[in-house]
Amino acid sequence: METQDKPPHDTPFAWIGGEEKVQALVDRFYDLMDLEPKYAELRAAHGTELERARQNLFWYLCGWLGGPPHYTDRFGHPRLRMRHMPFKIGVVERDQWLACMDEAMGDVGVDEALRARLRQAFFQTADWMRNTPG
Template identity: 55%
Template sequence: MEEQQNTVTTYEKIGGEATVARLCDRFYELMDVTPQFKELREMHPADLKSSRDKLYMFLSGWFGGPDLFVEQFGHPRLRARHMPFAIGVQERDQWVACMVLAMEDVGIEENIRKILIGNFFNTADFMRNREG
Protein backbone atom coordinates (compact mmCIF):
# COMPACT_ATOMS: atom_id res chain seq x y z
CA MET A 1 0.00 0.00 0.00
CA GLU A 2 1.35 3.42 -0.98
CA GLU A 3 1.82 5.94 1.74
CA GLN A 4 -0.09 9.14 1.04
CA GLN A 5 2.16 12.19 1.05
CA ASN A 6 1.01 15.28 2.87
CA THR A 7 2.26 17.98 0.54
CA VAL A 8 2.15 21.47 1.94
CA THR A 9 1.19 23.90 -0.81
CA THR A 10 2.81 27.26 -1.43
CA TYR A 11 -0.57 28.74 -0.49
CA GLU A 12 -0.28 27.18 2.97
CA LYS A 13 3.44 27.95 3.34
CA ILE A 14 2.97 31.67 2.78
CA GLY A 15 -0.05 32.05 5.06
CA GLY A 16 -3.06 31.31 2.85
CA GLU A 17 -5.84 33.68 1.95
CA ALA A 18 -4.67 36.60 4.10
CA THR A 19 -1.17 36.65 2.62
CA VAL A 20 -2.36 36.26 -0.96
CA ALA A 21 -4.76 39.18 -0.40
CA ARG A 22 -1.99 41.34 1.12
CA LEU A 23 0.35 40.40 -1.74
CA CYS A 24 -2.17 41.49 -4.36
CA ASP A 25 -3.00 44.69 -2.49
CA ARG A 26 0.68 45.57 -2.17
CA PHE A 27 1.44 44.66 -5.80
CA TYR A 28 -1.17 47.09 -7.11
CA GLU A 29 -0.26 49.78 -4.55
CA LEU A 30 3.34 49.65 -5.74
CA MET A 31 2.33 49.64 -9.39
CA ASP A 32 0.11 52.65 -8.80
CA VAL A 33 2.68 54.87 -7.05
CA THR A 34 6.14 53.77 -8.20
CA PRO A 35 7.53 55.75 -11.16
CA GLN A 36 9.60 52.79 -12.42
CA PHE A 37 6.32 50.90 -13.07
CA LYS A 38 4.75 53.72 -15.12
CA GLU A 39 4.40 51.74 -18.37
CA LEU A 40 2.96 48.74 -16.54
CA ARG A 41 0.46 50.97 -14.72
CA GLU A 42 -0.64 52.58 -17.99
CA MET A 43 -1.72 49.16 -19.28
CA HIS A 44 -4.31 48.90 -16.50
CA PRO A 45 -7.64 50.64 -15.97
CA ALA A 46 -7.85 53.70 -13.70
CA ASP A 47 -9.63 51.61 -11.07
CA LEU A 48 -7.38 48.65 -10.21
CA LYS A 49 -9.96 46.73 -8.16
CA SER A 50 -10.99 44.32 -10.91
CA SER A 51 -7.36 43.64 -11.88
CA ARG A 52 -6.47 43.10 -8.22
CA ASP A 53 -9.40 40.75 -7.67
CA LYS A 54 -8.54 38.67 -10.74
CA LEU A 55 -4.89 38.39 -9.71
CA TYR A 56 -5.99 37.35 -6.22
CA MET A 57 -8.30 34.65 -7.60
CA PHE A 58 -5.62 33.44 -10.01
CA LEU A 59 -2.80 33.35 -7.45
CA SER A 60 -5.01 31.56 -4.94
CA GLY A 61 -5.25 28.57 -7.28
CA TRP A 62 -1.75 28.92 -8.74
CA PHE A 63 -0.28 28.71 -5.22
CA GLY A 64 -2.30 25.56 -4.50
CA GLY A 65 -5.25 27.07 -2.65
CA PRO A 66 -8.87 27.40 -3.77
CA ASP A 67 -9.09 27.62 -7.56
CA LEU A 68 -11.22 30.76 -7.47
CA PHE A 69 -10.34 32.07 -10.93
CA VAL A 70 -11.24 28.81 -12.68
CA GLU A 71 -14.48 28.57 -10.69
CA GLN A 72 -15.55 32.05 -11.82
CA PHE A 73 -13.99 32.48 -15.28
CA GLY A 74 -12.91 29.03 -16.48
CA HIS A 75 -9.40 28.13 -17.60
CA PRO A 76 -7.05 31.10 -17.12
CA ARG A 77 -5.83 31.11 -20.76
CA LEU A 78 -3.26 33.67 -19.60
CA ARG A 79 -1.65 34.31 -22.93
CA ALA A 80 -4.96 34.78 -24.73
CA ARG A 81 -6.30 37.09 -21.99
CA HIS A 82 -3.14 39.24 -22.19
CA MET A 83 -2.96 39.36 -26.01
CA PRO A 84 -4.77 42.73 -26.29
CA PHE A 85 -1.88 44.35 -24.41
CA ALA A 86 1.53 45.06 -25.96
CA ILE A 87 3.81 43.13 -23.61
CA GLY A 88 7.53 43.21 -24.22
CA VAL A 89 10.67 42.86 -22.15
CA GLN A 90 10.09 46.18 -20.34
CA GLU A 91 6.56 45.31 -19.27
CA ARG A 92 7.61 41.80 -18.25
CA ASP A 93 10.50 43.12 -16.20
CA GLN A 94 8.35 45.80 -14.55
CA TRP A 95 5.71 43.22 -13.60
CA VAL A 96 8.29 40.87 -12.09
CA ALA A 97 10.11 43.70 -10.26
CA CYS A 98 6.84 44.94 -8.81
CA MET A 99 5.94 41.42 -7.64
CA VAL A 100 9.40 40.94 -6.08
CA LEU A 101 8.94 44.13 -4.05
CA ALA A 102 5.42 43.12 -3.05
CA MET A 103 6.59 39.68 -1.90
CA GLU A 104 9.36 41.27 0.18
CA ASP A 105 6.96 43.82 1.67
CA VAL A 106 4.42 41.21 2.80
CA GLY A 107 7.15 39.04 4.33
CA ILE A 108 7.21 35.97 2.13
CA GLU A 109 10.25 33.94 3.18
CA GLU A 110 13.33 34.33 1.00
CA ASN A 111 13.58 30.65 0.02
CA ILE A 112 9.97 30.69 -1.17
CA ARG A 113 10.45 34.07 -2.91
CA LYS A 114 13.39 32.69 -4.90
CA ILE A 115 11.27 29.86 -6.28
CA LEU A 116 8.32 32.14 -6.96
CA ILE A 117 10.49 34.72 -8.73
CA GLY A 118 11.57 32.05 -11.22
CA ASN A 119 7.98 30.91 -11.72
CA PHE A 120 6.69 34.47 -12.06
CA PHE A 121 9.45 35.36 -14.53
CA ASN A 122 8.71 32.32 -16.71
CA THR A 123 5.00 33.07 -16.70
CA ALA A 124 5.52 36.79 -17.39
CA ASP A 125 7.95 35.96 -20.18
CA PHE A 126 5.32 33.66 -21.72
CA MET A 127 2.95 36.67 -21.82
CA ARG A 128 5.31 38.61 -24.10
CA ASN A 129 3.73 39.21 -27.49
CA ARG A 130 6.15 41.72 -28.99
CA GLU A 131 9.89 42.10 -29.29
CA GLY A 132 11.76 44.53 -27.10
Template identity: 60%
Template structure:
Protein backbone atom coordinates in the same frame (compact mmCIF):
# COMPACT_ATOMS: atom_id res chain seq x y z
CA UNK B 1 2.92 25.37 -6.76
CA UNK B 2 1.56 23.35 -3.89
CA UNK B 3 -0.80 23.67 -0.95
CA UNK B 4 2.17 24.31 1.28
CA UNK B 5 3.10 27.47 -0.67
CA UNK B 6 -0.46 28.79 -0.42
CA UNK B 7 -0.52 28.05 3.30
CA UNK B 8 3.01 29.36 3.87
CA UNK B 9 1.93 32.67 2.36
CA UNK B 10 -0.94 32.84 4.85
CA UNK B 11 -3.75 31.37 2.78
CA UNK B 12 -6.28 33.66 1.17
CA UNK B 13 -5.48 36.61 3.46
CA UNK B 14 -1.77 36.35 2.68
CA UNK B 15 -2.32 36.12 -1.06
CA UNK B 16 -4.71 39.10 -0.90
CA UNK B 17 -2.13 41.14 1.01
CA UNK B 18 0.53 40.31 -1.59
CA UNK B 19 -1.76 41.30 -4.47
CA UNK B 20 -2.80 44.50 -2.73
CA UNK B 21 0.83 45.45 -2.10
CA UNK B 22 1.66 44.69 -5.74
CA UNK B 23 -1.08 46.98 -7.06
CA UNK B 24 -0.51 49.69 -4.44
CA UNK B 25 3.12 49.82 -5.46
CA UNK B 26 2.28 49.77 -9.18
CA UNK B 27 -0.01 52.75 -8.70
CA UNK B 28 2.46 54.81 -6.68
CA UNK B 29 5.92 54.04 -8.03
CA UNK B 30 7.04 55.73 -11.27
CA UNK B 31 9.21 52.70 -12.10
CA UNK B 32 6.00 50.87 -12.95
CA UNK B 33 4.30 53.58 -15.05
CA UNK B 34 4.51 51.42 -18.17
CA UNK B 35 2.52 48.53 -16.73
CA UNK B 36 0.21 50.85 -14.79
CA UNK B 37 -0.80 52.43 -18.10
CA UNK B 38 -1.98 49.02 -19.35
CA UNK B 39 -4.56 48.80 -16.55
CA UNK B 40 -7.89 50.57 -16.09
CA UNK B 41 -8.06 53.70 -13.90
CA UNK B 42 -9.77 51.70 -11.15
CA UNK B 43 -7.61 48.72 -10.21
CA UNK B 44 -10.26 46.85 -8.18
CA UNK B 45 -11.11 44.38 -10.96
CA UNK B 46 -7.44 43.76 -11.72
CA UNK B 47 -6.73 43.18 -8.04
CA UNK B 48 -9.55 40.65 -7.80
CA UNK B 49 -8.53 38.75 -10.91
CA UNK B 50 -4.89 38.45 -9.88
CA UNK B 51 -5.94 37.41 -6.36
CA UNK B 52 -8.36 34.80 -7.69
CA UNK B 53 -5.77 33.47 -10.11
CA UNK B 54 -2.89 33.36 -7.61
CA UNK B 55 -4.99 31.53 -5.02
CA UNK B 56 -5.39 28.62 -7.43
CA UNK B 57 -1.91 28.87 -8.95
CA UNK B 58 -0.35 28.69 -5.51
CA UNK B 59 -2.35 25.60 -4.55
CA UNK B 60 -5.39 27.11 -2.86
CA UNK B 61 -9.02 27.52 -3.93
CA UNK B 62 -9.68 27.74 -7.66
CA UNK B 63 -11.58 31.05 -7.48
CA UNK B 64 -10.55 32.18 -10.96
CA UNK B 65 -11.51 28.96 -12.72
CA UNK B 66 -14.84 28.84 -10.89
CA UNK B 67 -15.66 32.29 -12.28
CA UNK B 68 -14.08 32.28 -15.72
CA UNK B 69 -12.95 28.77 -16.60
CA UNK B 70 -9.41 28.01 -17.71
CA UNK B 71 -7.19 31.07 -17.19
CA UNK B 72 -5.87 31.15 -20.80
CA UNK B 73 -3.37 33.73 -19.54
CA UNK B 74 -1.57 34.39 -22.79
CA UNK B 75 -4.78 34.73 -24.80
CA UNK B 76 -6.31 37.07 -22.22
CA UNK B 77 -3.22 39.30 -22.30
CA UNK B 78 -2.81 39.46 -26.11
CA UNK B 79 -4.68 42.78 -26.41
CA UNK B 80 -1.99 44.44 -24.27
CA UNK B 81 1.49 45.21 -25.64
CA UNK B 82 3.81 43.20 -23.42
CA UNK B 83 7.49 43.30 -24.22
CA UNK B 84 10.69 42.97 -22.24
CA UNK B 85 10.16 46.30 -20.47
CA UNK B 86 6.64 45.42 -19.31
CA UNK B 87 7.76 41.94 -18.23
CA UNK B 88 10.65 43.38 -16.25
CA UNK B 89 8.48 46.05 -14.63
CA UNK B 90 5.95 43.41 -13.59
CA UNK B 91 8.69 41.21 -12.16
CA UNK B 92 10.33 44.05 -10.23
CA UNK B 93 6.98 45.17 -8.85
CA UNK B 94 6.15 41.62 -7.73
CA UNK B 95 9.62 41.07 -6.25
CA UNK B 96 9.28 44.31 -4.27
CA UNK B 97 5.79 43.33 -3.11
CA UNK B 98 7.05 39.91 -1.98
CA UNK B 99 9.90 41.50 -0.04
CA UNK B 100 7.51 44.00 1.55
CA UNK B 101 5.34 41.08 2.66
CA UNK B 102 8.33 39.34 4.26
CA UNK B 103 8.71 36.60 1.67
CA UNK B 104 12.38 35.69 1.56
CA UNK B 105 14.92 32.93 1.17
CA UNK B 106 14.14 29.76 -0.79
CA UNK B 107 10.42 30.60 -1.03
CA UNK B 108 11.19 34.02 -2.54
CA UNK B 109 13.56 32.41 -5.06
CA UNK B 110 11.08 29.66 -5.94
CA UNK B 111 8.25 32.13 -6.49
CA UNK B 112 10.46 34.54 -8.42
CA UNK B 113 11.52 31.74 -10.78
CA UNK B 114 7.93 30.62 -11.31
CA UNK B 115 6.73 34.20 -11.89
CA UNK B 116 9.62 34.80 -14.31
CA UNK B 117 8.64 31.85 -16.46
CA UNK B 118 5.03 32.97 -16.63
CA UNK B 119 5.88 36.65 -17.14
CA UNK B 120 8.23 35.84 -19.99
CA UNK B 121 5.63 33.59 -21.62
CA UNK B 122 3.19 36.55 -21.59
CA UNK B 123 5.40 38.62 -23.90
CA UNK B 124 3.76 39.31 -27.23
CA UNK B 125 6.14 42.02 -28.47
CA UNK B 126 9.85 41.59 -29.25
CA UNK B 127 11.11 44.54 -27.21
Protein backbone atom coordinates in the same frame (compact mmCIF):
# COMPACT_ATOMS: atom_id res chain seq x y z
CA MET C 1 16.91 10.74 3.06
CA GLU C 2 17.66 14.42 2.61
CA THR C 3 14.95 16.82 3.70
CA GLN C 4 16.70 20.12 3.05
CA ASP C 5 14.97 20.53 -0.34
CA LYS C 6 11.52 19.70 0.98
CA PRO C 7 9.39 22.82 1.45
CA PRO C 8 7.96 23.38 4.93
CA HIS C 9 4.36 23.16 3.64
CA ASP C 10 2.43 21.00 1.18
CA THR C 11 1.62 23.92 -1.14
CA PRO C 12 3.01 27.38 -1.81
CA PHE C 13 -0.45 28.64 -0.79
CA ALA C 14 -0.03 27.21 2.71
CA TRP C 15 3.60 28.31 2.83
CA ILE C 16 2.75 31.91 1.93
CA GLY C 17 0.09 32.05 4.65
CA GLY C 18 -3.23 31.45 2.89
CA GLU C 19 -5.77 33.88 1.48
CA GLU C 20 -4.99 36.71 3.88
CA LYS C 21 -1.34 36.79 2.81
CA VAL C 22 -2.19 36.39 -0.89
CA GLN C 23 -4.57 39.35 -0.58
CA ALA C 24 -1.87 41.41 1.15
CA LEU C 25 0.57 40.52 -1.64
CA VAL C 26 -1.87 41.48 -4.39
CA ASP C 27 -2.81 44.72 -2.63
CA ARG C 28 0.83 45.70 -2.17
CA PHE C 29 1.62 44.79 -5.79
CA TYR C 30 -1.10 47.06 -7.17
CA ASP C 31 -0.37 49.82 -4.66
CA LEU C 32 3.28 49.85 -5.74
CA MET C 33 2.31 49.80 -9.40
CA ASP C 34 -0.02 52.73 -8.85
CA LEU C 35 2.44 54.80 -6.80
CA GLU C 36 5.96 54.12 -8.08
CA PRO C 37 7.15 55.90 -11.25
CA LYS C 38 9.53 53.01 -11.97
CA TYR C 39 6.44 50.91 -12.85
CA ALA C 40 4.89 53.53 -15.17
CA GLU C 41 4.68 51.36 -18.30
CA LEU C 42 3.18 48.49 -16.33
CA ARG C 43 0.63 50.81 -14.73
CA ALA C 44 -0.27 52.34 -18.09
CA ALA C 45 -1.12 48.88 -19.44
CA HIS C 46 -3.80 48.46 -16.75
CA GLY C 47 -6.15 51.29 -17.71
CA THR C 48 -7.75 53.73 -15.32
CA GLU C 49 -9.01 51.44 -12.56
CA LEU C 50 -7.37 48.51 -10.82
CA GLU C 51 -10.16 46.91 -8.77
CA ARG C 52 -11.05 44.22 -11.32
CA ALA C 53 -7.37 43.43 -11.91
CA ARG C 54 -6.77 43.20 -8.13
CA GLN C 55 -9.67 40.79 -7.70
CA ASN C 56 -8.70 38.63 -10.67
CA LEU C 57 -5.06 38.37 -9.62
CA PHE C 58 -6.08 37.43 -6.08
CA TRP C 59 -8.44 34.73 -7.35
CA TYR C 60 -5.84 33.48 -9.84
CA LEU C 61 -2.92 33.39 -7.40
CA CYS C 62 -4.92 31.50 -4.77
CA GLY C 63 -5.44 28.62 -7.19
CA TRP C 64 -2.02 28.89 -8.88
CA LEU C 65 -0.35 28.61 -5.48
CA GLY C 66 -2.33 25.45 -4.67
CA GLY C 67 -5.20 26.98 -2.70
CA PRO C 68 -8.88 27.42 -3.55
CA PRO C 69 -9.56 27.60 -7.30
CA HIS C 70 -11.52 30.86 -7.11
CA TYR C 71 -10.55 31.99 -10.61
CA THR C 72 -11.27 28.75 -12.45
CA ASP C 73 -14.53 28.31 -10.51
CA ARG C 74 -15.68 31.64 -11.93
CA PHE C 75 -14.10 31.77 -15.39
CA GLY C 76 -12.78 28.32 -16.29
CA HIS C 77 -9.25 27.86 -17.60
CA PRO C 78 -7.22 31.06 -17.12
CA ARG C 79 -6.02 31.26 -20.75
CA LEU C 80 -3.51 33.85 -19.56
CA ARG C 81 -1.83 34.54 -22.87
CA MET C 82 -5.12 34.90 -24.75
CA ARG C 83 -6.62 37.19 -22.08
CA HIS C 84 -3.54 39.42 -22.13
CA MET C 85 -3.19 39.66 -25.94
CA PRO C 86 -4.98 43.04 -26.13
CA PHE C 87 -2.24 44.55 -23.96
CA LYS C 88 1.30 45.37 -25.05
CA ILE C 89 3.63 43.10 -23.10
CA GLY C 90 7.27 43.42 -23.99
CA VAL C 91 10.49 43.07 -22.04
CA VAL C 92 9.90 46.39 -20.23
CA GLU C 93 6.42 45.41 -19.04
CA ARG C 94 7.60 41.90 -18.12
CA ASP C 95 10.53 43.21 -16.15
CA GLN C 96 8.43 45.86 -14.39
CA TRP C 97 5.81 43.23 -13.46
CA LEU C 98 8.51 40.95 -12.05
CA ALA C 99 10.24 43.76 -10.14
CA CYS C 100 6.96 45.04 -8.74
CA MET C 101 5.91 41.56 -7.63
CA ASP C 102 9.32 40.91 -6.09
CA GLU C 103 9.17 44.20 -4.20
CA ALA C 104 5.65 43.36 -3.02
CA MET C 105 6.79 39.90 -1.85
CA GLY C 106 9.57 41.54 0.15
CA ASP C 107 7.25 44.17 1.61
CA VAL C 108 4.70 41.63 2.86
CA GLY C 109 7.37 39.29 4.23
CA VAL C 110 7.18 36.27 1.94
CA ASP C 111 9.67 33.68 3.19
CA GLU C 112 12.93 34.06 1.26
CA ALA C 113 13.05 30.43 0.09
CA LEU C 114 9.48 30.67 -1.20
CA ARG C 115 10.20 34.06 -2.71
CA ALA C 116 13.10 32.58 -4.70
CA ARG C 117 10.89 29.76 -6.01
CA LEU C 118 8.11 32.18 -6.92
CA ARG C 119 10.56 34.53 -8.66
CA GLN C 120 11.55 31.70 -10.98
CA ALA C 121 7.97 30.60 -11.64
CA PHE C 122 6.78 34.17 -12.18
CA PHE C 123 9.62 34.77 -14.65
CA GLN C 124 8.67 31.72 -16.71
CA THR C 125 5.03 32.82 -16.91
CA ALA C 126 5.78 36.51 -17.48
CA ASP C 127 8.29 35.75 -20.22
CA TRP C 128 5.79 33.44 -21.95
CA MET C 129 3.20 36.27 -21.84
CA ARG C 130 5.32 38.62 -23.96
CA ASN C 131 3.54 39.51 -27.19
CA THR C 132 5.68 42.45 -28.34
CA PRO C 133 9.33 42.31 -29.36
CA GLY C 134 11.82 44.13 -27.20
